[in-house]
Amino acid sequence: xxxxxxxxxxxxxxxxxxxxxxxxxxxxxxxxxxxxxxxxxxxxxxxxxxxxxxxxxxxxxxxxxxxxxxxxxxxxxxxxxxxxxxxxxxxxxxxxxxxxxxxxxxxxxxxxxxxxxxxxxxxxxxxxxxxxxxxxxxxxxxxxxxxxxxxxxxxxxxxxxxxxxxxxxxxxxxxxxxxxxxxxxxxxxxxxxxxxxxxxxxxxxxxxxxxxxxxxxxxxxxxxxxxxxxxxxxxxxxxxxxxxxxxxxxxxxxxxxxxxxxxxxxxxxxxxxxxxxxxxxxxxxxxxxxxxxxxxxxxxxxxxxxxxxxxxxxxxxxxxxxxxxxxxxxxxxxxxxxxxxxxxxxxxxxxxxxxxxxxxxxxxx
Amino acid sequence: xxxxxxxxxxxxxxxxxxxxxxxxxxxxxxxxxxxxxxxxxxxxxxxxxxxxxxxxxxxxxxxxxxxxxxxxxxxxxxxxxxxxxxxxxxxxxxxxxxxxxxxxxxxxxxxxxxxxxxxxxxxxxxxxxxxxxxxxxxxxxxxxxxxxxxxxxxxxxxxxxxxxxxxxxxxxxxxxxxxxxxxxxxxxxxxxxxxxxxxxxxxxxxxxxxxxxxxxxxxxxxxxxxxxxxxxxxxxxxxxxxxxxxxxxxxxxxxxxxxxxxxxxxxxxxxxxxx
Numbered sequence: 001x002x003x004x005x006x007x008x009x010x011x012x013x014x015x016x017x018x019x020x021x022x023x024x025x026x027x028x029x030x031x032x033x034x035x036x037x038x039x040x041x042x043x044x045x046x047x048x049x050x051x052x053x054x055x056x057x058x059x060x061x062x063x064x065x066x067x068x069x070x071x072x073x074x075x076x077x078x079x080x081x082x083x084x085x086x087x088x089x090x091x092x093x094x095x096x097x098x099x100x101x102x103x104x105x106x107x108x109x110x111x112x113x114x115x116x117x118x119x120x121x122x123x124x125x126x127x128x129x130x131x132x133x134x135x136x137x138x139x140x141x142x143x144x145x146x147x148x149x150x151x152x153x154x155x156x157x158x159x160x161x162x163x164x165x166x167x168x169x170x171x172x173x174x175x176x177x178x179x180x181x182x183x184x185x186x187x188x189x190x191x192x193x194x195x196x197x198x199x200x201x202x203x204x205x206x207x208x209x210x211x212x213x214x215x216x217x218x219x220x221x222x223x224x225x226x227x228x229x230x231x232x233x234x235x236x237x238x239x240x241x242x243x244x245x246x247x248x249x250x251x252x253x254x255x256x257x258x259x260x261x262x263x264x265x266x267x268x269x270x271x272x273x274x275x276x277x278x279x280x281x282x283x284x285x286x287x288x289x290x291x292x293x294x295x296x297x298x299x300x301x302x303x304x305x306x307x308x309x310x311x312x313x314x315x316x317x318x319x320x321x322x323x324x325x326x327x328x329x330x331x332x333x334x335x336x337x338x339x340x341x342x343x344x345x346x347x348x349x350x351x352x353x354x355x356x357x358x359x360x361x362x363x364x365x
Numbered sequence: 366x367x368x369x370x371x372x373x374x375x376x377x378x379x380x381x382x383x384x385x386x387x388x389x390x391x392x393x394x395x396x397x398x399x400x401x402x403x404x405x406x407x408x409x410x411x412x413x414x415x416x417x418x419x420x421x422x423x424x425x426x427x428x429x430x431x432x433x434x435x436x437x438x439x440x441x442x443x444x445x446x447x448x449x450x451x452x453x454x455x456x457x458x459x460x461x462x463x464x465x466x467x468x469x470x471x472x473x474x475x476x477x478x479x480x481x482x483x484x485x486x487x488x489x490x491x492x493x494x495x496x497x498x499x500x501x502x503x504x505x506x507x508x509x510x511x512x513x514x515x516x517x518x519x520x521x522x523x524x525x526x527x528x529x530x531x532x533x534x535x536x537x538x539x540x541x542x543x544x545x546x547x548x549x550x551x552x553x554x555x556x557x558x559x560x561x562x563x564x565x566x567x568x569x570x571x572x573x574x575x576x577x578x579x580x581x582x583x584x585x586x587x588x589x590x591x592x593x594x595x596x597x598x599x600x601x602x603x604x605x606x607x608x609x610x611x612x613x614x615x616x617x618x619x620x621x622x623x624x625x626x627x628x629x630x631x632x633x634x635x636x637x638x639x640x
Contacts, residue, residue, distance in 0.1 A: 033519055034476060240472035243432050244535065248486040249459040251452065262476035 038266070041342035048338025051331040058328050062138055065131035072112035073125050077132035078296040081123040086110045095123040101313060119317060120306050126317060133298035134324060140214050140292075140299070141280035147218040148279070149272045152225035153264065157256045159226075160233025171230070174223040182220050183285060190216050190291030210299075213292040217279050224278075225271045232267055236260050266343030270336055277332035284325050300325045370441075371543055371575045372406040372429065377438035377448075379424050398424040400599035401438070406543070411569065411576040413590030413607065415583045415622060421599040422579045423467070426547045429577070430464050431455050442543070460490055462543040463536040468552055469528035473520040479506070479531055480516035486538045505534040510564060526557035533564065537572070545577045550585060562589055583619075584626040587611050595619045 042048060069076060081095045088109045095103050095118050102118035105126075115127035159170040190213060197207040198215065205211045236242065237260065245259045280300075286292030287301025288308075295302065300321040307317030379399040384390035399421040406412040414422050428435040431447060440448040447458060463486070466472035473482055483502045487493045493501050503513035509530040520528055529549060536544055546565065550558040566589060568574060580586045586593055586607075593610040595603040595618065603616040614620045628634040 032522060033478075034521070240466040240468055241474040243427070244464070244466060244472055244532075245485065245489075246432055247430050247459065247464050248489045248539075249452075249456045250485075250489055254489075259474055263474070265476070 038342045042338055045338045045341065048335055048342075051334040052338075054327065055331040055335060058134070058324070058331070059138065062131055062134035065128070065135055068112075068131055069125075069128045073115065073128050074113065075125050075128055077124065077129045077298055079124060081118065081125070082121065084123065086113065096121050102310070102317075104314065105316065116316065116320060117314065119303070120310065126303075126320070129298040129303060130300075130321060130324065133300050133303050133321065134328075136210060136293055136297060136299040137280055137283055137301065137325070138328070140210060140217065140283045141276040144214045144217040144221070144279045144283075145272055145276040147214070148221045148225055148275055149268060151218070152222050152229055152271075153261075153268060155222070155226045156229030156233055156264075157260065160230045161237055161252065161256050161260065163234075163237075167230070170226075174226055177220065178223040178227075180220075183282075186216050186220055186282065186286055187289055187291040189219075190286050194291060194294055208294040210293055210297065212294075213283055213286055216286065216291075217282050221275060221279060221282070225275060228271070229264060229267060232264060233260055236263055266340075270340040270343060273332055273336035273339055277329040277336070280325060280329055280332075369407050370405040371408045371443060372577065373439075373441040373444075374405070374425075374429065375403045375439040375441075376401050377403070377425060377428060377440065378436045379421075379428050379433065380436045397599050399428065399435075402594075402596070402599070402601045404594050404601060404604065406575055406577055407591070408542075408575055409569075409573055410591040411578050411589055413583075413586035413593040414577065414579045414596060415581065415586050415593060416596030417581055417622075420596045422581075422596055423547050425596070426464065426545050426577065426579055430462065430545060432464075456490075459486075460492075460539045461541050462545065463539060463541040465529070465532050465536045465544060465546040465549045467548040469525050469532060470552075472532050473528055475520055477519075478516070479511075479518050479520065479523075482520070482531060483534045483538055486535060490539055492539065502534075502538070505538055506531075508537070508568075509534045510560075524557075525553050526560060529553060529557075529561055530564070533561075533568070537568065540572070541574075543575045543577065545579075547579045548581065549578075551580060551582070558585065565589065582626070583611070583622045595622065 065077075075081065084095045086093045086095060086103070086106070088106065093103060093106075095114065100121040102120055102123060103114055104117045106114045106117065108115070114125055116130065117126050118124060119126045119129055155170050155174070159167040193205070193207065193212045193216070195207050197209075198205040198212065203215075205215065242255055242259055245255050250258065283292050283299060284301035284304065287299050288305045290305070293299040293302050303321040304318050304325075307314070307319075307321065311318055377399055378397075378401050380395040380397050382392040383394040383396060385393045402421075402425060404412060404414075414425065416422050424433065427433045428448075429440055431450065435448050438448060439446060442458060442462065445458075447455065450458070473479075477485075480499070480502050483505055484498050487498055487501065499516070503516060506513050506515055511527060511530055511534070515523075520531065523531065529552075532549075549565070550561050553561060562585065565576065565578075569576060576589070578586060578589055583593070583595075590607045593603075593605065593607050594601050595610065595616065597616075597618045603610060603614065603619045610619060611623060614623055624637070628637065
């Protein structure tokens with residue numbers, strides 16, 4: 001009896017409660033929620049935080065458009081100044097030369113007027129158009145991102161939760177959309193709608209409205225978000241906490257929105273961010289090809305298209321909006337990647353701009 | 366059909382179709398997960414359901430809970446037929462029977478706070494609200510050996526055993542008569558298993574609960590059960606009181622299950638192997 005094993009001896013006295021990991025003093029329990037942990041991880045990612053700041057600066061820049069237009073440039077985005085002359089340092093400069101060449105960047109020499117020069121033989125202020133165009137581009141990106149995400153989440157939830165024929169119908173519709181050559185079809189749809197407008201039940205959009213590109217972009221990007229969400233809902237639907245809710249008497253709506261949706265939040269946020277970037281590129285492409293934002297309104301895509309005519313003499317006119325698109329999309333992509341790493345370190349969900357989707361694990365169930 | 370029996374299951378069958386096809390799925394075969402089982406649980410007692418993985422224990426539980434629709438058979442709860450009831454008609458019965466789940470990691474929604482998880486059944490059934498709800502949830506947490514301060518925590522902050530206690534608190538929230546425990550301890554360490562089993566035992570004495578207790582370890586089941594039913598390949602191969610089944614097993618499969626129970630004394634273990 002020299003060695004009498006007493007397994008209980010190693011256990012802390014007082015039962016299971018004392019075995020609980022001690023809570024750090026002075027820290028409220030709410031600070032340890034999944035959102036707080038994700039925030040902590042995101043803050044540690046310097047690159048993502050840096051590009052988030054850049055994105056916020058871009059948003060502030062475009063939001064300041066009316067201020068700049070009214071108080072610095074004293075003109076509107078669509079106002080033509082073809083025959084006007086600028087008095088700079090005693091010399092007189094024509095906004096558009098008789099040969100049709102627009103004035104170059106004046107920086108602050110003309111008191112902020114034509115800061116980046118004029119845009120074409122129409123002699124519109126490039127800087128003002130850049131700011132208002134950014135508003136349009138970002139607005140289209142964000143609003144179509146919202147629509148896409150909303151539609152995709154609802155379709156994904158329905159398909160993943162009900163399975164069976166509901167899933168079959170939704171999946172086939174998404175497959176059809178997916179199989180279309182997106183840009184080509186988008187151009188065709190964009191051009192025809194831009195001329196004739198759209199009448200679809202209660203939805204009525206005039207031709208030339210920016211809601212046309214928003215509609216076109218939303219329709220075509222839904223599958224890229226709905227498919228992975230459906231996959232995730234399929235996986236979540238198997239979890240026992242869903243059965244527990246059903247065992248309590250919860251109906252489909254409460255299970256879908258009360259139990260499953262909160263677990264999709266991180267995926268939705270990441271996809272929404274990446275989707276905005278994707279949509280802005282799509283908008284730029286459509287607008288550049290004349291199927292997106294219609295003249296005289298500006299967007300960064302249309303500005304590249306206008307600037308392209310003068311690419312040899314005034315390359316900045318195309319380069320500047322191009323750089324703006326690049327910076328915005330880049331910052332959104334890096335912020336999206338950072339959010340994904342922070343919200344779900346295990347997830348492998350990736351949204352590649354128009355190259356197609358790499359499906360997350362488990363979505364092909 | 367005596368009043369003694371809280372739950373009576375007769376000829377319960379659950380087949381899962383195996384489907385194949387490109388556009389239209391055709392049924393090519395079936396998995397007979399539960400293939401005509403009958404058992405009963407007396408009020409205030411515990412029926413242990415044992416069997417290896419894939420023997421249909423969990424499917425049987427899920428059918429009794431109406432989480433999956435049985436292919437055929439009758440499930441009577443307090444003499445009332447519940448098989449095939451609509452969700453709406455099932456709603457009031459959900460208060461009377463609750464389930465403890467197998468996987469303490471998958472059975473708690475990671476996005477919800479513990480208080481919310483335990484409060485959900487009370488809210489769903491409209492039993493309590495406001496400060497009364499909070500008080501009841503905190504009482505429940507304390508009753509299962511947690512602290513009422515754990516109310517605002519998230520499941521990921523707890524160990525497996527503690528999570529299972531949260532699951533038990535949730536199952537007990539509605540003060541059910543029947544608790545179906547689907548392998549409540551098989552995902553836990555042996556030392557924690559004993560704590561959870563003892564907790565379930567205490568709760569039964571205190572609240573007069575009736576258990577349908579499922580496990581693959583007949584040693585665990587014997588400890589808690591009054592009666593034992595042994596399941597194998599979707600059928601019940603042996604049924605009787607716990608002592609009867611464990612001391613004098615009639616079926617070969619039951620004997621194998623009993624032989625698989627580890628014996629803590631190596632000398633005795635060796636003797637058994639020799640026999």
